[in-house]
Amino acid sequence: MSAAQAERFVRALAEANPAPRTELEFTSPYTLLVAVALSAQATDVSVNKATATLFREADTPAAMVALGEEGVARHIRSIGLWKGKAKNVIALSRQLLDRHGGEVPADRVALEALPGVGRKTANVVLNVAFGAEAMAVDTHIFRLGNRTGLAPGKTPREVEDGLMQRVPADLLRDAHHWLILHGRYICKARLPECWHCVAREACNYRDKVLWPPARSAAK
Incomplete structure (x- = not known):
């Protein structure tokens, strides 16, 4: 994925969710x-x-x-x-x-x-x-980085380093949230839901799933 593609990919996620936050509940x-x-x-x-x-x-x-x-x-x-x-x-x-x-x-x-x-x-x-510009790579972000071409790597650290280089500087603060939520709810492990992915046009995944799988007819 080119640097321009990477920027389009992350900015599409940012525009769809301008105020991301962790789903873990905490008070301090x-x-x-x-x-x-x-x-x-x-x-x-x-x-x-x-x-x-x-x-x-x-x-x-x-x-x-x-x-x-x-x-x-x-x-x-x-x-x-x-x-x-x-x-x-x-x-x-x-x-x-x-x-x-x-x-x-x-x-x-x-x-x-x-x-x-x-x-x-x-x-x-x-x-x-x-508020540090840090990138936590979990299983979702590791998969997304490799599948989309955003930041390929054999290890979480390689993916982390790639993302820190590829994500535009003004988006680094919140990029971890956008990517983990995207991997958790859209770019899923078994069946990526490409049909409603806002960053689909910038993604290099060759086997995009552009339509939801047809449901079996009721017996």
């Missing part, structure tokens, strides 16, 4: 950090359901540590990998208290040093909580 950088950490291999819907009760009981590092691993687990058993996630939430909360005065650092190295926090989670927090 700390609750955002916990929600993103819990979202690995889980849907935002399932995480929001779990954190609705969790954050009523503990929405600060100190309160979370006081709640304890078993207390966290009680709220998040409905999401995948809950045992490890409960352990990490307590560990990262302790580290925030011990090293950062209970505040979430606006620094990539410090964020990635927290238990259970990788580059993707750090990028979401930096982007959403602190």
